[in-house]
Amino acid sequence: MADPDYVIVGSGINALVCAALLGRQGKRVLLVERNDRIGGCIRSEEITAPGYVHDVMATTFVLFITSPAYAALAADLGRHGLEFCHTDHPSGVLLPDGRSAVISMKRVANGAALDQLASGDGAQHLADVGGVERNAPLLFALLGGQLWSWPTAKLLAQEAWRRGPRQLARFFGEALTPARTWLEANYQSDVAQALWAPWVLHTGLGPESAYSAQMAKVIAFALEAAGAPIVKGGGQKLLDAFAALIAETGGEIRTGADVVSVLAGSGGVARGVQLADGSEIIAKSGVICSVTPTQLYERLLQSFDKPQGLADEVRNYRYGKGNFQLHYALKAKPRWLSPGLDKVALLHLTPGLDGVSKAANEAERGMLPEVPTICVGQPHALDPSRCPEGAAILWLQLPEAPRHIKGDAAGKIAVPADGAWSEAVREAYADRVEAILAHHITDFASIKLARRAYSPADLQAMNVNLVGGDPYGGFCGLDQSFLWRPFKSSVNHRTFIRNVYHIGASTHPGAGLGGGSGFMLAQALR
């Protein structure tokens, strides 16, 4: 291949979106990935037993199919074989006493179901998701748009004019509300509170975090609008479609190619990258890095003179809670003791709002949660092709795991003195989770075929950008989001080097499979 226009370092969803779009814009793109495969957090593999295909990390593509990136790429990706599988019941909750609630993709039906839990909760739900819909242009511009841009400035000015300053202030005040405040003040039923509280964890927040109520409402809206789709055949099929599309536009993908540094050219710009084997790749137009700030500034750009203060900003960049994944191959479909849960895509097992708060806080303090919030995915219910006929797969994600373990909140699991995740701690913790799960399923032991656990340390070993097992590319609190992601000095996806760009979950609009930063950068480079 002749020298590419752009070299893209990393191959997560943002890198793939960016590569595909740049390719379609006529640019020659070379994507380099240090692992033996592309995909970042998207990876599907037979990790338990033959014939069982598991999404090892990310599995739900609701943010992708609702994204501008997908809108632009859907036809091409479909041509290369990408299909999604759906269920009518994207989410639900199951409490320790067996009470449960399930939501469908029909707003009115969800309102009625919530009213069954407590009169008035249904109307509140309609008001909440209706509010997201009403505010959608402003909301999605801020959550997903280029912040330092004329269109955003213009939109804000228009909204201020249309609503009046008092109403705009009201919008922002409401947007900053923590989920606990919202749920306690507006929902009577503890089951309804338990339904939404765990979802804030999937945005890297906790129930007491500023703007967590807004994120939960956006998720409620998205689940109703688009469900909780998974890729037919496993996440690998999406990667295959992207790879085919990139190749079709003249791009190239190189795996097993570890970029060790960005090469300085004349005039303070980058001229390409150097790989671990010493070879150099020249980039005619620029280098795009889909990595954490730590990787970018402390490794790839270490030979560049950095502006004053940048080193401090890199050092002060914070990573969030770790993630723990647990996978089961089952001989038969799970028979839940509570009715109506068979088709739920993502079911949360939690004692409720206080339970989420407690577990999240324990993980933040470095403790293994006593009663973790468990997100159970049932891919077989959406996509039977993932496992042998009649069998089942469970995908468990625990969004509250300490990066570095200081102790066990239950006082039962012995923790290594160095605080690192060991195999023994991982399996003991998986046992704790399994006991909670088995409590809700008839004869779980007899249908269990195999399990496989991934601690935060295992996740980081698989993907260097998951620091301490944080799947969100860095702490998602307000002071490290929006204008300040990753740094207070950040302007869109530029860096201090004119032709080096930064995308990925560590940059605005953050984590999730929406491909937002890759999309925005490709637009900006048109």
Add this chain to the structure above:
Amino acid sequence: MNYDAIIVGSGHNGLAAAVHLARQGWKVGVFERNKVAGGAVQTREVTLPGFRHDLFAMNLGLFAGSPFMRAHGEALTRHGLAFAGAGDCFATPFADGSWFGVSMDKEKNIARAQSFSAKDAEAWRNLSDRFGRDAPHIFALLGSPMPSRDLLPLGWKAWRAQGAAWIIDTLKLLVSSPRAFLDQTFDSEKIKATLAAWGLHLDFAPDIAGGALFPYLEAMADQSFGMALGKGGADVMIKALTSYLKELGGEIHLDAEVLRIDRSAGRATGVTLADGRQFQATRAVIANALPQAVFGRLLDGGSGDAETDRRMKAFRPGPGTMMIHVACDGLPDWTAGDELKRFAYLHLAPSLDMMSRVYHEALAGLLPAEPVVVVGQPTAIDSSRAPDGKHILWLQVRVLPAEIRGDGKSEITGTDWDQNKEAYADRVLAILETYAPGFGAKILGRAVFSPIDLERENPNLLGGDNLGGSHHLSQNFLFRPAPGWSRYKTPVPGLYLVGASTWPGAGVGAGSGFMLAKMLSK
């Protein structure tokens, strides 16, 4: 009877508004349901005769340095206002016998930081320099109505003086959590813990966004200006305000509970008292009370704006507080050193993690296993509050549930504060004992106020919340008490809201009362 302005509630913001309006020639009447004026500023002999305890608020440093004081300080001094200054402001002792503290002496504080980490000594010096640059702009922000036209020139001045990066940086500080700010500023966990404790005073656990500002400002302002207690008791300030108000022709009605705010043609025109008496206000009715009370009760039938009523009633209180007042033979003999006996405040809050746990226990309705204890030593600063040679302690137990659902330590059973408060106070004093062995034997008397007792004393201390509502970002700045209503106005013409529930929030700084009075009398 006719007034220009009626003030409902005699908290210090209500009194400040009354004084300033009266000084501009307005005829003002203040109506207070209790038998004593002052709201959360009360001094009383609740343990033994001769021991004068500040029941709730104690530190008057904000008031001493306030714009209101600059405008009216001379007259208030004439009416008896006097402060006892504290040069050794706050400290935290640790289990290993070490401590960190902040005094009104930068070099001393730097030397203390040096004992933990040379890098932190440097960080303290840098932070002090930064405060010198930030202070004029941040205090101007806190001293301006929110929002106001003054903010534009203010922002422009800051921009000119400090640049755009400073503005973005400061905005980030305003939304940062205490942990984020402290982690990037200091290495020593002890220095971080000493500062982070101030976050809990405004409902900011270490991980709550928006909590960084207060620990930073408190530490740096104390280093620059020290703290101030009221001479003889915090009520010296209330006595001076009421006495000066009377001299200006203002009237204070005690034991006079306002039942209703009266309206005519949609405008607030006066009040009806519980005993049936009615009073008219021709220019303004100023409610120095919680928005929940004003919109839920005093405005019979609502304000006419259902959406705003709903928001005001949903105004979220902060967590509860317990007060334990102790009369004693001597100050605690701190294991960490006798120097700690000179400090106005000590926090028994040894780590960010423990503060974080306490907060989440309280939110879930649990009595914290090891609560955060604020130990005030007023007699270290002002010996006149107790008989010769005797002392008092002002213990504030922070972040408690208003309604008990359980005990984080599984020892105290039952959910009734009246039945549990003494047992919980025992737990608190046992914690104190671990830092100062032998203190229990010095106790002469104690009086315990549970969160519910606080509310009984003053209905604005809802569930024992002494902040006038949580200061989380969704309820602060432009959004205090509700988005769009941060300039003291309400949907009812002629009716205004002041007090801790309004910008700039809690603390004895007379900010809202003074700002509203200036706006009204302009």
